[in-house]
Amino acid sequence: MNFVLSPRGAWRPALFALGLLAATAFAETAPVAAPTAILIRNARVFDGLGDALTDGLSVLVVGDKIAKISKDPIVPPEGAVVIDAQGRTLTPGFIDVHMHASAFLPGSISDHASPWQMGVYMAKSLEGFLQRGFTTVRDAGGADGSIADLIDKGYIAGPRLFPSGPALSQTGGHGDNRAPYSAHPYFGRSQELAMSRGLSWLVDGPDEVLRAARENLKNGATQIKILASGGVLSQFDPLHTVQFTPEEIRAAVAAASNWGTYVMAHAYNVKSVRQLLDNGVLQIMHGHLLDEDTIKLAAEKGAVIEFELVWQWSDEVHGKANGLSDVNLAKLHQIKAGMAGYLANLKKYHVLTGFGTDLVGNQEFQNKEFTLRAEYFPPAEVLRQATSQGYAIISLCGPLNKYGKFGTIEEGNQADILLINGDPLKDISILEKPETTLALIMKDGKIFKNLTGRVQ
Ligand SMILES: [Zn+2]
Known part of the structure; x- marks a missing residue:
């Protein structure tokens, strides 16, 4: 990952820029005037849990919730909008459990973006996620609660956002994105705690880990992200490196659990993942170099191991153009070599994975992840990963989830609903063209796109 450096406080003008963008973009992207009720008739429903579609269902949305699902006709309430789905597939809105709202450009470009540009780009990036069908995302390093707040208030058309704030990295770790041989932010030019307000903090020792984690929680993080092994897109840390000590990991876990939430950790190799599992971290991001015994151990502990395929594809195809070095590409190939066996072990031990990109x-290219996964998992499983599994993982933040239940089509849930032209259980690659495939995008009962042409 190529971390975007910006000094502490630089996000204030960026947020102002977001406000400016909202003022101009609102007319196009804001939900149509929210009706009190929307009835969708004649839909084939994938509920987020099962294996098949159920034909001929009606779904009534009242306010921001799914009020009723029925095979029998539902009489629309007075003033309701009625949409004839014409047999389209209705699914829950998708959930991406690993994205970075502030990493929308290749690093070499975003390194030179002004905070004003960053804010505007981020708003556009978030709108893109929503328009690809993702009504909920978990930011794994970057955005803080201020961005979630702007979305919740309707200034940005974006998915429901569960931010982590800047990820915690040790000196020389996956989040240490300084130029070669440059000064340390504490010992050199700056007294700031932050390595970067954009994507990572640089912290060493349990005290600094505690302070950074608490700062993130204060700023609206719903979980804490730590970087606990080498990574592909950093320059100085080989994939075999173990990052953070047990004491540092336990400090992050203590800070998170005091707020009723959890730690998610970037880690690839066996030694770092075992150290995480031994010290209270039960959400592993990537884990692509794990052996069968470690995956079995993770499964026994009820841990999540979240993986992604599309960035590997993207880095292979576009990495050179995006400025990836030979060091980065060598690490990419090290990971790709073992992917098939790794995914077979995740399946064998029924590990909860969710859907990350x-x-x-x-x-x-986000939606290419659906197609790439379908080489290893049945389409219904991929859709469960992107809906009900995503909710199961994200809702582990307990009381910090202020949005209720989502990710499945069930009465009482938040009304996050997609209508899809075609049947993704037969051909999931249709989701790669959301501009034509997604006929309706609804979040919290508000319509953000409607191509059905059947509104009465
Ligand atoms: Zn990441």
Whole structure:
């Protein structure tokens, strides 16, 4: 990952820029005047849990919730909008459990963006996620609660956002994105705690880990992200490196659990993942170099192992153009070599994975993840990963989830609903063209796109 450096406080003008963008973009992207009720008739429903579609269902949305699902005709309430789905597939809105709202451009470009540009780009990036069908995302390093707040208030048309704030990295770790041989932010030019307000803090020792984690929680993080092994897109840390000590990991876990939430950790190799599992971290991001015994151990502990395929594809195809070095590409190939066996073990031990993409730049390829996964998992499983599993993972933040239940089509849930032209259980690659495939996008009962042409 190529972290975007910006000094502490630089986000204030960026947020102002977001406000400016909202003022101009609102007319196009804001939900149509929210009706009190929307009735969708004649839909084939994938509920987020099952294996098949159920034909001929009606779904009534009242306010922001799914009020009723029925095979029998539902009489629309007075003044309701009625949409004839004409047999289209209705699914829950998709959930991406690993994305970075502030990493929308190849690093070499975003390194030079002004905070004003960053804010505007981020708003556009978030709108892109929503228009690809993602009504909920978990930011794995970057955005803080201020961005979630702007979305919740309707200034940005974006998915429901569960931010982590800047990820915690040790000196020389996956989040240490300084230029070669440059000064340390504490010992050199700056007294700031932050390595970067954009994507990572640089912290060493349990005290600094505690302070950074608490700062993130204060700023609206719903979980804490730590970087606990080498990574592909950093320059100085080989994939075999173990990052953070047990004491540092336990400090992050203590800070998170005091707020009723959890720690998610970037880690690839066996040694770092075992150290995480031994010290209270039960959400592993990537884990692509794990052996069978470690995956079995993770499964026994009820851990989540979240993986992604699309960034590997993107880096292979576009990495050179995006400025990836030979060091980065060598690490990419090290990971790709073992993917088939790794995924077979995740399946064998029924590990909860969710659906993550982790694209740093080229986010327009996000939905290719559906197609790439279908080489290893049945389409219904991929859709469960992107809906009900995503909710199961994200809702582990307990009391910090202020949005209720989502990710499945069930009465009482938040009304996050997609209408899809075609049957993704037969051909999931249709989701790669959301501009034509997604006929309706609804979040919290508000319509953000409607191509059905059947509104009465
Ligand atoms: Zn990431």
